[in-house]
Amino acid sequence: MTPPGEEGRTFTASTAMQQRLHELVPGGAHTYARGSDQYPEGMAPVIARGAGARVQDVDGNWYVEYGMGLRSVTLGHAYPPVVEAVTEAARTGVSFSRPSVYELRAAEEFLAQVPGADMVKFAKNGSDATTAGVKLARAATGRDLVAICRSQPFFSTDDWFIGTTEMRSGIPTSQRELTVTFDYNDLGSVESLLERHPGRIACVLLEAATGTAAPERGFLEGLRAMADRDGFVLIFDEIITGMRWAPGGAQGVYGTTPDLSTWGKALGNGFAVSALAGRRELMELGGLRTDAARTFLLSTTHGPETTGLAAYLAVADAYRQRDVVSVMEQQGRKLADGANEAAAQLGLADHFAVVGRPSCLVFETRDHLGRPSQEFRTLFLQEMLLRGVLGQSFVISAAHTDDDVGLTVEAVGEALSVYAKAVDAGSCDGLLRGRPVAPALRRFAAPRQIPAPHRA
The missing domain is CATH 3.90.1150.10 (Aspartate Aminotransferase, domain 1)
Structure with missing residues (x-):
């Protein structure tokens, strides 16, 4: 090759x-x-x-x-072991009217991998899992505002996040106003949000680390202490960091346990599987063992598809072997x-x-x-x-x-x-064969044509 x-x-x-x-x-x-x-x-x-x-x-x-x-x-x-596991799962049926054995096996495996989590629910993409986490936080706290890290590029395809980007066409202003932002590694910016919006921050959502930024000493611990004091839900987006920083994600590397965490990407080595995991008292708001008003959490036809869960189990096994x-x-x-x-x-x-x-x-x-x-x-x-x-x-x-x-x-x-x-x-002229690449999330597909000045 x-x-x-x-x-x-x-x-x-x-x-x-x-x-x-x-x-x-x-x-x-x-x-x-x-x-x-x-x-x-x-x-x-x-x-x-x-x-x-x-x-x-x-x-x-x-x-x-x-x-x-x-x-x-x-x-x-x-990767052959993953492909073989998925093939075997497909041969025994992909989707049923009741839970399959893969759902139990995958849940047991995942919760052993992420010891800070009590319960897990699987889905097909990270956006759904992250939005479900936001929904749980709002249900648990009775608050409406979502605080996200402004320097981190992507959290969800849903309105509460996309409304903060350049591609916000079609998203009501009322939705955009419910998301506020803070700076990474800046506890003061989070404290400022809490002061400006007392009793309204449902959750603080961020990647614990990124490819180019690691948490400064005390930052994640400070967020944990703020959450415990103020009552907001601390959510770590582990969509990228999970199984790329460590099997247990960035939370395992940096030693801070969030209330909820969202997972995807590496879980299935490319096969579609994601997860929302966290504390039992939060997760059960979307279950049957609660006296509170139930939260419509994750209820998808393809979330428990056996092939995606089989892929995750094979990936977890590969991580055990080396x-x-x-x-x-x-x-x-x-x-x-x-x-x-x-x-x-x-x-x-x-x-x-x-x-x-x-x-x-x-x-x-x-x-x-x-x-x-x-x-x-x-x-x-x-x-x-x-x-x-x-x-x-x-x-x-x-x-x-x-x-x-x-x-x-x-x-x-x-x-x-x-x-x-x-x-x-001082220029790429004569070396670059076409137009430059553009940011993926931008307001217009191409720069608007500027009309030439009118001349009499």
Whole structure:
């Protein structure tokens, strides 16, 4: 599966399929982060298959892939034990009128994996799980405001969150006004919210850590103490960090137990399964063992589908057999060190850097003045694609071998040689083949045309 050289790499079939997708699917993809606008123009591969850390597009090009299914694949594409477990589950039936044995097995496995949680409910996507957590918090507290960390990019597709983004068209103002924001690693900003909205904050929701930001000493502990004092529900979004920071998530790494936590991504190694977990007295508000008014929690036809739960059980077994997180961190360090050394050798350390937790790396692209630049990012993506590396980030998996990392570091060095020309010239003109990539969550699909001034 050695990628062909730059001269033999074409995107003809992918481009044709992408055009057809735009005719049939709004945005041309089912996730905004997968959209063709996130890739260099005319260079958005449509994937035919994947194996391990590599994927092949419909033009026959092989790539070392990063991002790994939007961070959901930690064991590698088409990981045989997971595929076999899912296949076996499908053979015995996928959906029934009563709970299946997989629901009990998965719940027991998950609660052993996350000891701070008493109960769990499974679903198919992280947005549903997170919104269910918000609903429980409002029901338990009788409060209406949701406080979210403003610097963290995504929590849910539902109105309470999307109303805070640039893509808020169609969301009533009344919904948008019920979400307030605070700053990461800033207990004072949370305290300020509590003072401005006394008795109204139902929950404080955040990722305990991100790829590029870890909690400062006392921050998470301070949130826990505030929650205990004020009565709001502390929710950790473990959609990304769960099973990528540690099997027990970021809460296990940093030693702070939330009231509720939401999970997804790596639970199924790409198969659809998510979870809401937490304290019994909160979770039971959506159950049958409560005297309080019942909360409509998660009640979905496909949430307990046997294939997704079987995938999770196989993933959990793989994590027992080897230290998957340590493998990702080891390979991630090699990649970051190699890429940053390549940048340093070319004098680009102020313009390009691979940063973040080794298991969840991103790359920063800056222009000739050191400013974050989508244009320079696009140039880097373009040159990496031409050299057989596909990825909007350097989020790694345990399937990335030394050969994969070595090929990537070599490609980074070659791509940065082109990047250096743009830095020296102060522009990507003549080097970038099309328009720059754009933020996935933006108000308009394309910049509005500005009318020319009227002339008499």
